[in-house]
Amino acid sequence: MRRRDLLALAACGAAVRLAPVLSAQQGAQPPKPVLRPEEAFRSSVTEVVVPVTVTDDKGRFVSNLEEKDFLLLDEGVVQKITYFTRERNQPVVIGYLIDLSNRTRLHWDKFQEAIIELVDATMEPDGKADKRFSGYLIGYSTEAELLVNTTSDPEKIIERIRKLKPGGSSALFDAVYMACTSRTLVQGEPIEPRRVIVIVGDGTDTSSSKTLEEVVEIAQRNLVTIYGVSTVAFGFHSQGDANLRRLCEATGGRVVYPLENVYSDVSGYLSTPSDEGNYALKVGTGGYAAAIMRGIVNAIAATAGEITTQYILRYVPSDLDVRKPFRRIEVRVNLPNVKVRAREGYYAFNP
Numbered sequence: 001m002r003r004r005d006l007l008a009l010a011a012c013g014a015a016v017r018l019a020p021v022l023s024a025q026q027g028a029q030p031p032k033p034v035l036r037p038e039e040a041f042r043s044s045v046t047e048v049v050v051p052v053t054v055t056d057d058k059g060r061f062v063s064n065l066e067e068k069d070f071l072l073l074d075e076g077v078v079q080k081i082t083y084f085t086r087e088r089n090q091p092v093v094i095g096y097l098i099d100l101s102n103r104t105r106l107h108w109d110k111f112q113e114a115i116i117e118l119v120d121a122t123m124e125p126d127g128k129a130d131k132r133f134s135g136y137l138i139g140y141s142t143e144a145e146l147l148v149n150t151t152s153d154p155e156k157i158i159e160r161i162r163k164l165k166p167g168g169s170s171a172l173f174d175a176v177y178m179a180c181t182s183r184t185l186v187q188g189e190p191i192e193p194r195r196v197i198v199i200v201g202d203g204t205d206t207s208s209s210k211t212l213e214e215v216v217e218i219a220q221r222n223l224v225t226i227y228g229v230s231t232v233a234f235g236f237h238s239q240g241d242a243n244l245r246r247l248c249e250a251t252g253g254r255v256v257y258p259l260e261n262v263y264s265d266v267s268g269y270l271s272t273p274s275d276e277g278n279y280a281l282k283v284g285t286g287g288y289a290a291a292i293m294r295g296i297v298n299a300i301a302a303t304a305g306e307i308t309t310q311y312i313l314r315y316v317p318s319d320l321d322v323r324k325p326f327r328r329i330e331v332r333v334n335l336p337n338v339k340v341r342a343r344e345g346y347y348a349f350n351p
Contacts, residue, residue, distance in 0.1 A: 047082075048074070049191055051225065051252065052311040052331050053341040062338055065311065071332040074317050075324065083314035089125045091132040091193035092307060093150060093186050095179040095224075096157065099201025100141040101170040104231050107259070107296075108166050111231060114258075114296040115200055116158050118229075121304035122198075123154040134193065136183050137161065140175035141168030142207050150184040172201060172240070173208035176215040176247065180222040190223035196307055197226045199247070203240030212243055216250045220326075221347050227303050228255035252343035254306075258299030317348070325349045 050072065054062040067084035098115060123133045129152070137148040137157045147164075148157050179197050186193055197219070205212075219226060228244040244255050317327070328345040 047191075047314055047316050048329070048346060049194070049223075050313040050315070050329060050331065050342055051194065052313060053252075053306065054311065054333055054335075055339050055341075057337045057339075061305075061309070062333075062335070063309075065333065065335075067313075069334050070311075070313060071334070072313055072315060073330040073332070074315070075321070075327050076330075077318060079315040079318060081313050081315055083312070085312050086310075088309045089130075089132070090308075090310075090312065091188070092122070092196055093134040093136075093189060093193045094122055094307065095136050095138060095183070095195075095197040096161075097138045097140065097172075097175045097179060097197055097199045097201070098161070098164065099170060099172070099199075099204075099231060100139045100164060100166045101168055101201075101204070101206075102166060103170065103202055103204060104166045107231065110296055111200060112161060112164065114229075114300045115161055117297065118198065118300045118304055119154050119157050119161070121301070122307050123152070123157075125304075125308045129153070132193065134186050136179075138175050138179055139164060140171045140201075141166070142171060144171050144175035144178045144208075146178060146183060150186060169206040170201070170204050170240075171208045172199070172203065172205040172243065173210040173212060173215045175199075176226070177208075177210045177218060180215075180218045180224060195222065195224045196253075197224055198229065198303060198307075199226065199244065200229045200231065201240075201244075202230055202232045202238040203228065203242070203244030203247075204238055205240060205243060212246060216247060217347075219247065219251050220343070220345070223346075224251055225253050225343070226251045227253040227307070229299055229303060230255055230257045230259070232257065232259060250344050252341060254341065256299040256303055258296040320348050322349065 052070070054065060056062055063086065065086070067081055070081065070084075072079045072081055096115065096119060104111065119135060123135050124130065125133070131152050134150050134152045135148075135154065135157055136146065136150045137160055139145050139147050148160050151157065176197065176199075189195060226247045228248050230238070230241065230244060232238045232241065241255075247253075248255050313331070320327075325347055326345055327348050329342060331340050331342040333340050
């Protein structure tokens with residue numbers, strides 16, 4: 001199943017839009033082509049860019065809102081929106097962070113193919129190569145490694161993904177740090193294109209030198225929105241799930257669980273006794289494999305659709321209090337029974 005199927009699934013499924021990305025100096029480009037931590041920490045924010053997701057009570061994306069439907073607050077103070085759009089397929093640079101630890105071995109072949117579909121759908125959303133969309137690939141096991149530097153050619157990333165094999169421990173936090181500091185920039189970041197990271201893993205970290213809060217902060221400072229595609233299998237729990245949720249929710253993204261509801265469409269799935277458990281879909285059978293793949297494809301489609309479509313608001317803060325380096329954002333919509341998702345806030349000043 002390739003791009004057209006994923007986009008069809010994304011269009012009819014529950015899509016959720018992004019969260020606030022901010023901008024330091026509009027159109028400003030660091031003097032060097034590689035993003036370093038010291039280059040990312042600008043002196044102060046002059047404009048804030050806020051991608052927003054709005055869904056109804058059934059989780060479907062609300063796509064017909066106008067600027068007048070939004071209320072944007074910075075530290076509780078209403079802000080004047082200076083730019084508004086709901087265009088599809090806006091420029092984006094995506095970091096694909098792939099868990100290559102031993103924990104992904106069970107369903108690696110299925111996730112490998114799904115990641116390829118994700119690259120295909122997000123870097124070529126209209127079915128053809130487009131310079132507006134770029135990506136890079138980082139694999140992490142015992143260490144994090146930049147496998148493919150920033151490119152607008154999805155085939156370079158896809159070719160490398162096909163050669164990957166899992167094994168070792170997990171350095172997730174170091175991988176996020178690397179994504180924010182050690183890859184070639186695209187001209188125009190972080191406004192056009194904006195920055196997104198997709199983590200395919202269970203959130204477990206066993207070997208990083210960085211901490212969770214360190215990488216949450218650097219992601220916020222580098223204007224990144226993080227999404228997670230969890231590899232946790234049905235009926236299991238990962239202690240790393242809290243890490244994945246923290247990274248995504250703090251930056252305005254979300255976590256999807258493709259293996260969580262594998263049996264949700266199976267009538268009476270707890271009524272068939274068997275040695276391995278009361279499951280109508282037996283492990284190792286074609287029905288089980290198809291259900292697993294269907295769950296992964298649906299999750300990947302929803303994530304791809306969310307990345308390529310969102311509302312984007314911009315504003316210039318009416319007041320920047322130097323005593324509050326981290327400023328909280330709130331976005332409200334003038335409609336009942338909707339959920340609005342946006343970044344927690346932004347860092348306005350150099351630490």
